[in-house]
Structure formats: C-alpha cells, structure tokens
Amino acid sequence: MTELLERGPDRAPLPARPAEPGRGRLLRFLRRRPGLVISVLVIVVVLVSAVFPQLFAPGDPNLAVTAERSLPPGPGHWFGTDYLGRDVWTRVVHGTALSLQATLIAVAVALVVGGLIGLLAGFVGRWVDEGLMRLVDVLLAIPPILLALALIAALGFGTTNVAIAVGVASVAQFARVMRAETLRVRGTVYVEAARAVGTRWWVTLGRHVLPNAAGPVLVLAVLEFGLAILAVSSLSFLGYGAPPPAPEWGSLVAEGRNYLATAWWMCAMPGLTIAATVLAVNRVSKALDGEWGRDR
Amino acid sequence: MSGPYLLRRLAAAVGVLWAAYTVSFAVLYLLADPVATLVARASDGTTLTTAELDALRVQYGLDQPVPVQYLDRLWAALQGDLGTSFVNGQPVTSAIGEALPPTLQIASAGLVLAVVLGAGVALTATYARSRWLAQALMGLPSLAVSLPVFWVGLMLVQLFSFQLGWLPAVGARGPEALILPAITLALPTGALIAQVLVKSMGQALAEPYVTTARAKGVGPLAVHLRHALGNAAIPALTVLGYVTGNLLAGTVVVETVFTRPGLGRITVSAVADQDIPLVQGVVLLAAFVFVVVNLVVDLLYPLLDPRVSQAVPA
Numbered sequence: 035m036t037e038l039l040e041r042g043p044d045r046a047p048l049p050a051r052p053a054e055p056g057r058g059r060l061l062r063f064l065r066r067r068p069g070l071v072i073s074v075l076v077i078v079v080v081l082v083s084a085v086f087p088q089l090f091a092p093g094d095p096n097l098a099v100t101a102e103r104s105l106p107p108g109p110g111h112w113f114g115t116d117y118l119g120r121d122v123w124t125r126v127v128h129g130t131a132l133s134l135q136a137t138l139i140a141v142a143v144a145l146v147v148g149g150l151i152g153l154l155a156g157f158v159g160r161w162v163d164e165g166l167m168r169l170v171d172v173l174l175a176i177p178p179i180l181l182a183l184a185l186i187a188a189l190g191f192g193t194t195n196v197a198i199a200v201g202v203a204s205v206a207q208f209a210r211v212m213r214a215e216t217l218r219v220r221g222t223v224y225v226e227a228a229r230a231v232g233t234r235w236w237v238t239l240g241r242h243v244l245p246n247a248a249g250p251v252l253v254l255a256v257l258e259f260g261l262a263i264l265a266v267s268s269l270s271f272l273g274y275g276a277p278p279p280a281p282e283w284g285s286l287v288a289e290g291r292n293y294l295a296t297a298w299w300m301c302a303m304p305g306l307t308i309a310a311t312v313l314a315v316n317r318v319s320k321a322l323d324g325e326w327g328r329d330r
Numbered sequence: 331m332s333g334p335y336l337l338r339r340l341a342a343a344v345g346v347l348w349a350a351y352t353v354s355f356a357v358l359y360l361l362a363d364p365v366a367t368l369v370a371r372a373s374d375g376t377t378l379t380t381a382e383l384d385a386l387r388v389q390y391g392l393d394q395p396v397p398v399q400y401l402d403r404l405w406a407a408l409q410g411d412l413g414t415s416f417v418n419g420q421p422v423t424s425a426i427g428e429a430l431p432p433t434l435q436i437a438s439a440g441l442v443l444a445v446v447l448g449a450g451v452a453l454t455a456t457y458a459r460s461r462w463l464a465q466a467l468m469g470l471p472s473l474a475v476s477l478p479v480f481w482v483g484l485m486l487v488q489l490f491s492f493q494l495g496w497l498p499a500v501g502a503r504g505p506e507a508l509i510l511p512a513i514t515l516a517l518p519t520g521a522l523i524a525q526v527l528v529k530s531m532g533q534a535l536a537e538p539y540v541t542t543a544r545a546k547g548v549g550p551l552a553v554h555l556r557h558a559l560g561n562a563a564i565p566a567l568t569v570l571g572y573v574t575g576n577l578l579a580g581t582v583v584v585e586t587v588f589t590r591p592g593l594g595r596i597t598v599s600a601v602a603d604q605d606i607p608l609v610q611g612v613v614l615l616a617a618f619v620f621v622v623v624n625l626v627v628d629l630l631y632p633l634l635d636p637r638v639s640q641a642v643p644a
Binding site for chain 2: 168171173176177181183185260271272273284288295298302305312316
C-alpha cells in the first residue's frame with residue numbers, strides 16, 4: 035500500500051476514501067472485485083499443487099488401472115481417466131511442478147538478463163545504450179516462438195532448455211521497459227542529489243535507481259508469467275519438453291490428442307487448467323499494473 | 331517521398347537483417363555443435379572414421395575457422411544461398427520455397443479473419459450503448475490471448491469435426507480444410523488487433539472533429555465509421571509487422587495441430603533434427619518479413635496521415 039502513497043501529483047488522483055478499519059476495507063475489496071479474488075485463489079491452488087501435489091491428488095500420477103480406461107469426468111475422477119486408466123486430475127496436479135518450474139526459470143531469465151541489459155543501457159548511456167538497444171531491436175524482429183525454437187535447436191530438448199529458450203526470447207521487452215524507467219529515474223532530483231554528495235556510482239545504481247525503476251519491470255514479469263506458461267506448454271506440446279512418462283501440462287494435451295475423437299477430456303482438462311492459470315495471472319497482473327505500473 | 335529518408339530507412343532495415351543473421355549464426359553455429367548433428371545423421375549407428383568425419387566437415391564448410399565460416403555463409407546468403415539442409419541435402423531456399431504456399435494460404439486467411447474479428451469486436455464494443463455489452467466485448471480479447479493456441483485448435487477439431495462432422499479434422503485438401511486452422515490462427519491475432527483498435531478508437535472519439543461532426547448532426551454510426559475509424563485505424567497499422575510475424579510463428583503450432591504441410595511443419599521437424607541451416611533460414615525469413623512489413627508501413631504512413639512529416643521521423 036505504500037506505493038499508493040508515493041504517487042506524485044502527476045498521477046491520477048486517488049478517490050478520497052474515509053479511513054476505515056482494515057477488516058471492513060478488505061471485505062469491501064473482496065466484494066467489489068470477485069474476479070481478482072478468484073484469480074488469486076486459482077494462483078494459490080496452482081502454487082500449492084506445485085509444492086505439495088499430494089494435498090490435492092493423493093494418488094500416483096503414473097498408476098494405470100486397466101479396468102478404468104478412458105472414463106469420462108465424473109465422481110471419483112473429476113477430469114476423467116486416460117487411455118491407460120491413469121487419473122487425469124492426478125496427472126495434471128503432479129504436472130504442475132514441472133510446468134511451473136519451467137515458467138519460473140523462463141521469467142527469471144527474462145527478468146534478470148533483460149533487466150540488467152536495460153539497467154546498463156539506461157544508466158551508462160552513450161555507446162553502451164546504442165549497442166545494447168540495437169541488439170534488442172534485432173531480438174524484437176524475430177517472433178519469440180521462433181527465437182525460442184532456434185535456441186532449442188541449439189541447446190537440445192528438455193524442460194530446462196525449453197524454459198531458458200522461452201526466457202531469452204522475451205529478454206528484449208524487459209530490456210526496453212527497464213531502460214525507459216532507468217532513464218526516467220536517472221533524471222530525477224534525488225539521483226542528482228546523490229551524485230552531488232559524492233555517492234559512488236554503484237551505490238547510486240543499487241540504492242536509488244534500481245528500487246525506483248523496478249516497478250514496471252516487475253509488473254511485466256507477472257504478465258510474462260502468463261505468456262511463459264503458454265509458450266512453455268506450446269513447446270512441450272510440440273514435443274521439446276520433458277520425455278513422455280513425466281506429466282507436464284503441454285505434453286498431457288499432446289498425449290490426449292490421439293484420443294481426441296473418443297475421449298475429449300484427455301485434451302480438454304489439462305488445456306483448461308492452462309487457460310485458467312493464465313487468465314488468473316493476467317487478471318492479477320492487470321490489477322498490479324494499475325497500482326505499480328506507470329501510465330503508458 | 332524524399333530520397334534521403336528512404337535511403338536511411340532502407341539502410342536501417344538492411345542493418346536489422348544483418349544483425350538478425352549474426353544473432354542466428356551465433357546461436358545456431360556457436361552454441362550448438364553442428365558436427366555432432368551431422369554425425370548422428372550420417373552414421374546410422376555405425377562409427378565414422380576420421381576421414382569420413384573430415385569429409386563431412388569439408389562438405390558443409392565446417393572445417394573452416396568460425397570467422398571464415400561466418401563471412402562465407404554471410405556472402406552466400408547475400409547471393410540468396412542459405413546453405414543446404416543437414417538432413418537431406420536440399421538447398422534451404424528451395425525447401426522453404428516449397429513449404430511456403432500452404433502456409434501463406436492459412437496465414438492470409440488468418441489475417442483476414444483476424445482483422446474482421448478484431449475490428450468487429452472493437453467497433454461494436456466502442457459503439458455499444460449498453461455498458462454491460464461493451465464490458466463483455468472488451469473482455470473477449472484478454473480471454474482469447476489467455477487460451478493456449480494448440481488447445482483451441484484441438485477443441486475446434488473435437489467440436490466441428492468429430493462431434494458435428496462439418497469440417498475435416500486434418501489435412502490441406504479443399505477450402506473447407508482451411509476454416510478451422512484459420513480460426514485458430516486468427517484468435518490471438520484478432521485479439522491483439524481488437525485491443526489496439528479499442529484504444530485508438532477511444533482516443534479518436536475524444537477528438538474535436540468528432541465533437542464538430544456530432545454538433546453538425548451526423549448520426550452516431552456515421553461518426554463512428556466515417557470520422558473516427560479512418561483516423562483510429564492508422565495507429566493500428568503500426569502493429570502490422572508484429573501481427574504478420576505472429577501469424578507466421580503461429581503456423582508452427584497450427585500446422586502441427588491440423589497436420590497440414592507447410593513452413594511450420596518443416597520448422598518443427600528441423601528443430602527436432604537439429605537441422606541448423608534450415609532453422610536459420612526460417613528465422614531469417616521471419617525477420618525479413620517483419621522488416622519489410624515495417625518498412626512498407628513506415629513509408630505508407632505519411633501518405634495515409636498527412637500530419638506525419640517524413641522530415642522529422644518519430
């Protein structure tokens with residue numbers, strides 16, 4: 035909430051609200067934005083199932099019960115069972131860890147590499163800025179999924195490589211946002227003051243520029259989280275991710291593809307899970323954009 | 331059109347292409363080991379002798395030092411030779427040329443559909459009197475970009491091919507086989523167009539000329555279509571390069587889902603086989619399309635919007 039107080043006069047004025055106890059405000063917030071609340075709940079469920087899959091699906095994701103092959107969704111099997119008699123819900127829940135891990139790596143790569151490039155370009159300026167931004171322009175000229183495919187062709191298959199490829203493919207966007215923010219912060223009075231009192235450049239960078247320029251790039255990271263889930267699952271759907279027995283959201287859809295005519299739930303349910311997660315993440319990132327992001 | 335401006339834009343476009351070539355070379359030839367790929371391909375399980383290995387290296391020019399390879403390949407690429415496939419020895423340009431027509435078919439069908447859908451949703455949303463309908467329509471694009479493309483394709487197949495039996499599930503025979511892939515491809519692109527257009531329509535509708543038109547007694551629909559849309563469409567044009575690149579990249583997934591031949595399919599198998607020259611060819615083609623579309627948009631911009639002066643490029 036402190037971010038709200040820091041809004042300067044150039045920002046949109048906040049609606050005047052009488053001070054009220056924390057609980058009342060929370061309740062009203064929950065009532066007014068049900069979509070946001072559901073989104074946060076979905077994200078919490080996804081995060082918990084990545085760490086403790088047993089909590090939601092106590093069974094073994096690879097246990098095949100031959101008598102229960104290709105059962106449609108119903109009591110006992112929320113998401114149905116697949117062609118070997120494995121419970122789709124259990125496989126989706128246990129696949130969360132791998133999908134989420136790949137997504138986190140992708141976002142981390144994009145955030146750290148892109149952020150550093152942008153910070154460096156914006157803070158140092160001159161030819162460093164010129165050179166780095168030309169590189170960013172080139173990366174923007176290649177569609178992210180093709181760039182990721184080229185990286186996979188070079189690095190080889192596997193969930194980690196897919197994640198790195200997706201991350202590198204979105205470095206350019208992060209670099210641009212970070213550079214723009216760094217340029218803005220570099221021109222402020224407090225940075226000038228820091229320089230005037232003789233603060234060393236790395237202290238200025240770490241203490242003054244980075245914390246004040248990080249907001250929009252962090253919002254972008256949340257948005258990128260949704261995009262990365264989609265990209266990672268697309269690439270694992272194409273077969274570049276984890277090898278077959280391991281459950282993973284994209285490859286679960288790919289597995290179900292051969293049984294699409296007779297058992298739609300094998301495809302539909304993992305896909306719905308991806309869609310719900312991405313929708314939830316995008317909703318939250320939109321809310322954050324309103325609070326932390328700069329009006330663009 | 332002033333000469334120096336044109337020259338400067340052309341030089342910038344060539345610069346981006348050269349840099350794209352360099353980046354893809356660095357990723358594909360330095361990060362990966364092309365020789366390992368070749369060996370895996372040529373040996374068929376048997377071990378190759380040193381002489382055979384050397385012969386392979388020489389055949390594909392991999393025996394040279396890296397800077398020499400880079401310059402050689404760049405020089406060849408400038409003359410339209412992108413090397414030969416590691417897998418079947420076919421020239422990359424002819425492999426891409428053969429795969430292009432079916433891809434262009436679904437990409438252009440997808441583009442038309444995306445523009446129609448995107449513009450339709452955006453215009454209805456900004457025109458709608460009822461707040462509820464407008465909100466619902468404006469929510470559609472963010473829903474469409476959240477759905478995994480491959481999953482949407484599969485669900486369409488399940489519904490329209492298997493349940494209803496209206497359209498073929500796979501293949502590229504006949505125009506009706508084009509419908510489902512085009513819809514799948516158009517959804518995320520159309521969503522992007524809708525988002526951009528909603529924003530620029532909002533800006534255009536707040537302009538003084540709209541107030542003037544309304545004051546003269548022009549009906550709301552005419553204001554919307556004749557006065558606002560023309561001006562709102564111009565900023566939307568700037569995303570065309572991005573949109574085309576997205577469509578091209580989208581065919582990778584869509585052609586796999588619908589088992590259609592084309593550029594996307596050869597890309598998928600080239601990545602799987604680590605067929606480095608072919609992957610580079612596809613990446614370069616995408617960059618080329620992006621650069622050319624952006625160049626054309628930039629050059630057309632002043633013609634469409636006289637307020638934009640070329641002397642001061644934005």
